[in-house]
Every structure is written in C-alpha cells, then in structure tokens.
Amino acid sequence: MSRQIIVASAQMGPIAKTEPRQSCVARMVDMLREAHGRGARLVVFPELALTSFFPRWMIEDKDELEAWYEEDLPSPATQPLFEAAAELAVGFYLGYAERVSEEGRIRHFNTSVLVGPDGKIIGKYRKVHLPGHDAPQPGRTFQHLEKRYFEPGNLGFPVFDGFGGRVGMMICNDRRWPEAYRVMGLQGVDLIALGYNTPVDHTGHTDIDSLTQFHNHLSMQAGAYQNASWVVGTAKCGREEGSMMVGQSVIIAPSGEIVAMASTLEDEVITAKADLDLGTRYRETIFDFARHREPDSYGLIVERKGAGDPI
Numbered sequence: 518m519s520r521q522i523i524v525a526s527a528q529m530g531p532i533a534k535t536e537p538r539q540s541c542v543a544r545m546v547d548m549l550r551e552a553h554g555r556g557a558r559l560v561v562f563p564e565l566a567l568t569s570f571f572p573r574w575m576i577e578d579k580d581e582l583e584a585w586y587e588e589d590l591p592s593p594a595t596q597p598l599f600e601a602a603a604e605l606a607v608g609f610y611l612g613y614a615e616r617v618s619e620e621g622r623i624r625h626f627n628t629s630v631l632v633g634p635d636g637k638i639i640g641k642y643r644k645v646h647l648p649g650h651d652a653p654q655p656g657r658t659f660q661h662l663e664k665r666y667f668e669p670g671n672l673g674f675p676v677f678d679g680f681g682g683r684v685g686m687m688i689c690n691d692r693r694w695p696e697a698y699r700v701m702g703l704q705g706v707d708l709i710a711l712g713y714n715t716p717v718d719h720t721g722h723t724d725i726d727s728l729t730q731f732h733n734h735l736s737m738q739a740g741a742y743q744n745a746s747w748v749v750g751t752a753k754c755g756r757e758e759g760s761m762m763v764g765q766s767v768i769i770a771p772s773g774e775i776v777a778m779a780s781t782l783e784d785e786v787i788t789a790k791a792d793l794d795l796g797t798r799y800r801e802t803i804f805d806f807a808r809h810r811e812p813d814s815y816g817l818i819v820e821r822k823g824a825g826d827p828i
C-alpha cells in the first residue's frame with residue numbers, strides 16, 4: 518500500500534511586534550482550514566510562529582523579554598489551533614519560544630512541536646544551531662540574539678512515527694548543517710518539517726547576503742536528496758518591523774526537486790502529494806547507508822595545530 522500523504526507549507530507574512538498571539542493563531546487556523554480543503558493531512562508552520570522575531574532586538578527588561586515565551590502547549594492562545602487540528606484531523610508542526618522549568622532551573626529554547634491529527638503532541642524538538650550572537654553587535658540595524666535568548670537544544674534530532682511514516686523536525690539555521698539531516702537520515706526519516714525566519718542581511722557581507730535565497734533552497738535540497746527524505750520548509754517572511762526576511766517556502770522531494778514553492782511574501786498555503794515510498798527507493802539504491810557508507814574509513818578529525826597545518 519503506497520504511503521502517499523498530501524502535505525502543506527503554511528507560510529506566514531510579517532507578524533507585528535504588537536500583534537497578539539490570538540491574531541497569529543487565527544491566521545494559522547485559516548490556513549489550516551485552507552490546507553484541509555486541499556486534502557492536506559500535515560501542515561508546517563514557521564519558526565517562532567506566534568510572535569514577531571524578537572531576537573532582532575536587544576531587550577533589557579526581564580519581564581518584557583519573558584513575555585515573548587510560551588509555557589506549556591496548548592496554551593489558552595493556541596488552543597483554537599489544536600482544536601481545529603482535531604476537528605479536521607489535520608496534524609501540524611509549530612515553532613515557538615519555549616520557557617520551561619527543567620533540572621531545577623528556568624530554561625529557554627527555540628522549540629517546535631509535531632501535533633497529530635487528533636490534536637495531541639506527538640513530539641518536541643529544540644533548536645540546536647543558534648545563529649548570531651549572545652550580545653548586541655555594533656553597527657547592526659537589527660541584532661540577531663538567539664544565543665542570548667535561547668539555549669542550544671538538548672533533545673537531539675528525534676524522529677517520530679506519524680502520518681504513515683517517520684517524521685523529524687529542524688528549525689531554521691539547523692537546515693544549513695548536514696549533520697542535522699544525517700542524524701535523522703540514519704533513523705530512516707521520511708519527511709523533515711522545518712520553519713525559518715531568515716533575514717536577507719544576516720552577515721552584513723553583501724556578496725554573501727545576496728545569495729541568501731539561493732543558500733536557503735540549496736541547504737534544504739541537498740539535505741533532502743542526501744538523506745532520501747521529503748523536506749517541507751516554511752518561512753515567516755516579508756518586511757517584519759523593518760527587517761526583510763526571505764519567503765519562497767518549499768516542499769522538496771527526496772530527489773532534491775522543489776515540487777511546490779510559495780510566490781508571495783504573505784500568508785500563503787502551498788501543497789503537494791508526498792509519496793513517502795520515493796524516499797524508500799532512494800534508500801534502497803543510491804543512499805543505501807548499510808551498503809555504501811564507510812564511516813570507518815572517514816578518518817580521524819585531527820585537531821588543528823596551527824595556521825597552515827593540515828586539518
């Protein structure tokens with residue numbers, strides 16, 4: 518029996534600094550309903566989808582900063598999204614800022630949850646690769662303070678059974694690191710869901726920043742192909758509080774082909790029929806890890822002894 522599932526990427530346009538969570542949730546419920554109308558069973562929302570991308574600001578006041586995080590999900594503000602999922606039997610990926618009491622202290626993570634068609638949380642992931650800085654940088658129009666506001670994730674890269682296959686999660690910068698895909702590829706992942714908030718001026722180097730959109734798709738297409746997995750990458754995009762972020766959300770097949778792409782910088786639903794067995798066919802031929810990978814032959818990572826020495 519083929520494992521086909523219609524998946525959706527629910528791209529979001531800008532979220533204003535003062536926009537209430539309830540407004541963001543209403544926008545997401547509208548898109549969940551639209552995706553359901555097209556037969557989708559899994560909808561991928563962006564990273565930090567409940568608020569504006571607050572790591573772009575230096576926030577000194579502790580109470581002001583804590584107001585950006587969620588405690589447990591579903592919270593009162595997000596309950597309508599979980600209820601709509603159960604009503605329509607459509608699961609979703611949601612990125613949000615998590616505050617949690619763990620190991621005897623309050624901790625903060627850039628987090629995503631995978632929610633099943635019954636509206637119950639299947640699994641959680643916490644962003645490992647935090648870009649930017651832990652202190653404000655001089656000369657930047659917008660800061661990028663994820664290292665100040667979040668800890669690196671402590672859940673690894675788990676893969677969950679759901680939607681007829683094996684589903685994993687990443688968040689934004691994770692998609693630039695091949696290890697993130699490979700750890701899930703070694704667990705037989707069929708589909709990786711990820712959300713992103715990607716400013717077009719992140720490094721300040723014009724030659725690099727002008728390739729932001731190319732690098733966005735390059736990272737996800739390569740990761741999908743090299744690990745025989747579908748990838749659904751969903752943007753929060755457009756000019757958000759003055760910061761321009763890339764859109765072009767995509768659904769990518771295990772072949773590495775982009776099979777659907779958003780064409781606006783606003784709330785936009787794209788869908789595609791994902792045959793999860795396409796990944797299986799790549800894993801039984803080109804990317805049969807058991808037959809073709811040679812981890813024992815990759816050699817040791819030699820500590821860098823000094824400039825010019827081999828690494």
Ligand code: ING
Nearest residue numbers: 648689690713714715716719729
């Ligand atoms: N944002 C960006 C990301 O897509 C970035 C940071 C932008 C890194 C452009 C490199 C180039 O990785 C988040 N939130 O990770």
